[in-house]
Amino acid sequence: MYLEKIFNLISRISIRLRLSLIFLLIFGTTMIAFNMYMFQAMIDTLQQDFDDALFNYCVDVSEGIEIGVKGDLNFPPLQLDQGKILPFPLGTALIQVRHSSGAVLARIGNFGEFNPPYKKDFERIWAGEEATYRTMEHIHNIPSAEADSYRLISFPVDNASKPQILLQIAVPMTLLETQISQRLTMLQVGIPLVLLIATFGGLFLSARALNPVNRMINIAKNIKASELSQRVPVPNANDEIRKLSLTLNEMLDRIQQAFQSQERFVADASHQLLTPLTIMRGELELLQKSEDKNTDQFIKSALQEVDSLSKIVQEMLLLARVDAGIGALNLQELAFDEVIFEALSRCEKLAKSKDIKLKFDIVNETNDDRKFVRGDNDLLINLCVNKIENAIKYSPNNEVVSLILMWRKESTYFIVEDNGPGIPADQLPFIFERFSRGSTMENRVKGFGLGLAIAQKIAVLHSAKLKVQNKEPRGARFSFEIKNI
Template sequence: MRGRTTLGATVVVAVALLIGSFSFYGVLRSSMHENTVRAAEQRLEQLSDRTGGPGGRGIDALDDEILQLIGPDGSVRAASEDAREKLGSTPLPIDDDPQTTTVDGDAVLVVSEELDDDRTLVLAVAIDDDAETLATVATLLAIAVPLLLLLVAVTTWLVVGRALRPVERIREEVDGITAERLHQRVPVPETADEIAALATTMNGMLDRLDAAATAQRRFVSDASHELRSPLATIRQHAELAQAHPEVTSIGELAEVVSEEGLRLQGIVESLLLLARLDEGASTRGEAVDLDDIALGEVRRLRAAGLDVDGSGIAAARVHADPRLLGQLVRNLADNAVRHSRGRVAIGVVPADGHVFVMVEDDGAGVPLEERERIFERFVRLDEARSRDTGGSGLGLAIARGIAVSAGGTLMVDDSRWSGARFVLALPVAP
């Protein structure tokens, strides 16, 4: 990575330097040419005032000037000493625009001015100095650009290496962290820069992975225990019936197998639902009358001979999966019946853009320090109660999972009878 970064930075700088060098050279060349043309035209104007009279008086006496007076027929009427020596009777080229040519092997810039009597005064100015200056600049650029590129490459190599050294240490540390070593963390440098932020973020990710792995191991362990219990019961009764057929009847064995099989089925279905909720699987959403679901639970519990207060149910509609929402309310109702001493209340109250479903009982309630733990999987606060009445410990975990998937919340506090009150909050359907 260090080499790629250095190469990339060097290429970028090289392109920038080349573009800058060519641009500088082009601007300098254009500027020098314009200055030479301007100076030549000014000089020609001065010479025109001095030598533009009849016969080109004074041109022959000029020295260090390549100047010609050319007649309308294109012949040289008068010329300076240098012009006669270098050109003889050959006229300089005449053009409205300045042009470059060679005189006696030297590069010159030729400018011309037409006089009033159709004669033309032509001046050639040497441009060797300009060429030498441009050659010197080109040589300096050819030497400076590679040296500067080398300096940039070395500097980038050292700076990038120093900057990426903590990243390499982080990479080595993370590369050594396996599923069995998720407790390890990446050292955070005391630089308070992006590298430190990267290390902090990496440690946060490792914390979440460690927590997820721990929860998964605990979940697998608890699930194995829950599944092993009904299987062990079925096996014990089967072995007893096999060893002592006179003691255990076929009907009794079938009843035990049926009950434990239903319990197994319920646990497996609950685990599958939790797995689907954990994966964030999208649920079928539609407008649901929450009061109808609540009233259905009231009627079901009353049919079982329970005292259920449904007077607090008001009309309310939410957007959710009706099957999952029905299971959520049923789990809360069954939990309330399981822990009540005889009174259960179910209420539905719309307020402030939300619908609140309250299920409360007159049982022992939930201690403050346990009010989040009860939503964990396979958690039973009353470890001594029988599994037949205590459930599998998945009902409340499923209820909260469904609530979160529907965009709501589920919490517990004290009921009006000092028992437990579960409050489900869902957004009102648009």
């Protein structure tokens, strides 16, 4: 629950601050871990140097100790090289010689009640260690202790295989404590300071990195419907910002094309709807002025225009459904030959009116049974009807329109060929646009220029292909390809 609240809180802050926090988290964690490792390594090094100096001092002291025949000890004045610099004051060193029985044989310095341990030290030396070290912390029973901790070394004095006499020297760790404290203070001050600098640096760098995004945001805010030709700037660097700007520009291209298409659609639809309405208005005005009571001809003409308006509205509604996208489809498994048979039954009346014969052939290029496709039954029937009616309309009377259904391994093809005048070469690229009609046939063939645009949209929604080309010596050839399931 707490993690969810944290994630919700993080999701509400700006991406700039998020980037800075992530940078600070990664950099800070890495830097703190590295400094802790280096600090521990530095302590180990200083400790080793301190122990090495203490060991050398212990060796010098042990060389001055003489053991008599009766086991008595003699401590001559200690002589050290003048060039030696030790990390502890010699005057405060506590020195004693101890027997394995626990008896203290000799002492130098004010031990007070301080009694250094020795038993485990004997055991470790007997096990083969050259010397043993201990850190005695919080020394309260040493009179006038100069440090919070002392370093104790135990070193064998006799050369027996199992030494019985130890030289123990305890020295204050004042210098080592000071060095560690200074370095710790540097880390305590330096790490927050570096993290603070890194925070401002991260904010600055993230702001610089997001400047192109902010420019794109400001430009995108100022793009209006009347200024869709504007584009966001594309940076030179080949990074994600460049990909984002290119994607936005591609989206703006599509939006501009959609707006232009809708504007053309509204203009063309207004023109197409206005024409029959103007005709109906003129005829009704003539009827109103006419003294002839025979109104059958006027009514028939008005009904024809109403039919035209109904046809336009139906096609526009169908186009709106197609424009709604794949979510408006009722996809199901279909046998495409049944779709064509249904389309033929709807086109039969139009073909008879022009004495045109519809020739339908099925070609199976595989050894399998008929193929099935997945699609919207009503839309695919509309597509087939549109292609067949288009071929009938543009074919002369008493001609033949060829329909071919071809089953291949991966796709089903539906081909419609007519023997009409064909499509002018300069109009082929625009044949599937809304309200696009060949100018040479506009007065001879009734239509509104929406059928092929609808058919092309239906093909795109079914991930299919609808193509057109002229065939020799005359006529047009439409082919529809859809994937089998």
